[in-house]
Amino acid sequence: MGAKAEEEDFAGAFPILDDAQVAKLSRYGVEESVPAGVVLFREGQRGSDFVVVLSGKVEAVAHFGESAETTSTAFNPGQFVGVMNILSNEGAYVTATTTIPSRVLRVPLNQLRTVIAEDITLSEIVIRAFLLRHSLLLRLGTGPKVIGSRFSESTRTIRDLLARNRVAVTWIDVESDPRAETLLRNFGFTVADIPLVLVAGQPILRNPSLAEVAAVFGISADTSGREDACDLLVVGAGLAGLAASVYGGSEGLSTVVVEAAAVGGQAGTSSRIENYVGFPAGLSGAELAARAALQAEKFSAAILVGSRAKALNSVGGVHTVELSDGRTLTARAIVVATGARYxxxxxxxxxxxxxxxxxxxxxxxxxxxxxxxxxxxxxxxxxxxxxxxxxxxxxxxxxxxxxxxxxxxxxxxxxxxxxxxxxxxxxxxxxxxxxxxxxxxxxxxxxxxxxxxxxxxxxxxxxxxAEPNTDWLNKCLQVDEDGFILTGSDVTPTDGWSPLLLETSLPGIFAAGDVRHGSIKRVATAVGEGSMVVRLVHERLSSPVVKA
CATH class of the missing domain: 3.50.50.60 (FAD/NAD(P)-binding domain)
Structure with a gap:
C-alpha cells in the first residue's frame, strides 16, 4: 500500500509536453543547438532559464547527504528541467548538462510567468511537476544545508521558515549528526556561530535573521528602488492576505504584503484540500498558495517574506506598520490578515x-x-x-x-x-x-x-x-475576549462614524480571514473575505474618515 501511495504521490513529476504545448512555449523562448557536455546552469545559479529538451538528452545532478554523493535525473525530448525555486530568485538545486548533442528551448523566467498566468493547462502541468519534484528533493536531502541545534529556538525558526516556503534543505544537527563537527571545522566556525546556512554561490550565513535567510533563498521580493509608501498594505500572506493582494493589484492599487514566516499561512501547510470549489481532484495548500502568490506578483504586488509586523499606528488618516527589521511602511489603507495559530x-x-x-x-x-x-x-x-x-x-x-x-x-x-x-x-x-x-x-x-x-x-x-496573531497590535484595535479583531457592526462606534463591513475600529484599517471575530475557518471563506475587502477599501478611500 505504501509503495503504491508513493507512486501515486509523484505521478506527474516528469511529464512530457505535447507538440502544441512546446509550440506555445516556443513563442516565449529561444531554441538553441547545444553540443554534448555543455552546462546549461549550475547548482546555486540564480535566474536560470526554464529549459525544455527538444532533442537529445539533459542530465540534472543534485548533491545530497555527504558532499560527494550525487543523484541524477535524465530529461528526454518533451520534458523540462527545474523545480519550484526556478520561479523565485533562489539558486538552482541542480546542475543541468547535455549528455549528447541536443537542441533545447530556453524560456526566460519573466516569460514563463506570463505563460503560467495565461495558459491554464500548462500552468497545471508545470506547477504540479515543480511541487512534486520539490518533495522528491526533500526526501533525498539535496541542496542547501542548515547546521544547528534542535534545542535552538533560532534554528527551529529558520527551519520552519524554509519548510513553509517549500525550500529543500539538508538539516544537520550538531547534537547528533557526526557531519556537523567536520563541516564546522572545515569552514572555520564553532558551535557559537550556529545556526549556519550554507547555500551554493552565496556567502555563508552565521546566526542570520529571518529577513537575511529569506533574501538569500529568494523568497522575499526585491525591494530595492521601492518606496516605503503604498496604497494598500496587507499584513499576512495567508489565503485571505493573498486574495486581497491579487484584487488590490489587479484593481490598480500599489500593494505590498508583509509576512513573518511563509506564503500560504495555515492553509499552506495542509497536505490536501479536497472541498475547494473548482478543484475536484483536490490540491495541496502549498500548491494553492503558490498559485495565489504568482497571481499577486503578476499584478505587481510585492510580497516581503521574513518581515514581521511589530506595531500598527494610525494618526490623522495616515496608517503605518513598523517592521521587526526597523523599516516603517506607510499606506492609505491596511488589511490585517495575520490569521491564527494553533x-x-x-x-x-x-x-x-x-x-x-x-x-x-x-x-x-x-x-x-x-x-x-x-x-x-x-x-x-x-x-x-x-x-x-x-x-x-x-x-x-x-x-x-x-x-x-x-x-x-x-x-x-x-x-x-x-x-x-x-x-x-x-x-x-x-x-x-x-x-x-x-x-x-x-x-x-x-x-x-x-x-x-x-x-x-x-x-x-x-x-x-486557534489563537489570533494580534499581539503586535498592542490594543490599538477593538478585539473580542479571545483577541480576535472586531469589524463592522461588532465594533463599538465612536466619534459618530460607522465602520464598513470588514472595517475595524480605526477607519481605513480592515481585517480579513481567521484573525477576524466571527470568521468561518474555511479556505473558501478566507479567499472570499480577502477578495471582498478590496471593494471596501476603495469605498473608504473615496470617502475618508479622519480621526485624530
Missing part, C-alpha cells in the same frame, strides 16, 4: 521536543523525519487532512477530546478516516505526557475513564484550537 498542548517537555518530534504542520518535510507510528491531535479539518496524509506511510493514532468528529470536521474527511485501516481514532482522550531522550519516542494518552495508555510514536502533530 494552541500548544499543556504538557511538559513540549517546547524541548518541538522540531524533534512535535510538529504543527503535516507536510513532506515533517513526514520525512518520521520512521514509525505517529499521533495526530485535534478534531478539525487540518487534523483530519494530516491524519489522512500521514496514513499513507505510517500507522496513525488520532486523538480527540470529543465523542465524535461530526460537529468539527467535514464529512468527506470523516469518511476517509473511518475507511482507513491505518488510522485509529481515540475519542474522549487527551495527551498527558511526551517521552524520549533527545527525540520523541512515545506519547502517553488518557481517556475519559482515567485509563492511561503509552503509544510508541516518533511524531506528534498538534492541530488544536
Amino acid at each position: 494552541r500548544r498542548l499543556p504538557v511538559e517537555r513540549l517546547a524541548e521536543l518541538e522540531g524533534s518530534g512535535v510538529y504543527y504542520a503535516a507536510t513532506e518535510l515533517e513526514a520525512q523525519k518520521c520512521t514509525g507510528p505517529v499521533v495526530v491531535v485535534g478534531g478539525g479539518n487540518s487534523a483530519g487532512q494530516a491524519a489522512v496524509f500521514l496514513s499513507r506511510r505510517f500507522d496513525v493514532h488520532h486523538v480527540i477530546r470529543g465523542t465524535s468528529l461530526d460537529a468539527t470536521m467535514s464529512r468527506y474527511l470523516i469518511d476517509q478516516i473511518e475507511r482507513d485501516p491505518r488510522i485509529t481514532v481515540h475519542y474522549q482522550t487527551q495527551v498527558k505526557a511526551l517521552m524520549g531522550a533527545n527525540v520523541l519516542e512515545a506519547v502517553a494518552i488518557e481517556s475519559a475513564d482515567g485509563k492511561r495508555t503509552e503509544l510508541t510514536a516518533c511524531g506528534l502533530f498538534s492541530f488544536i484550537g
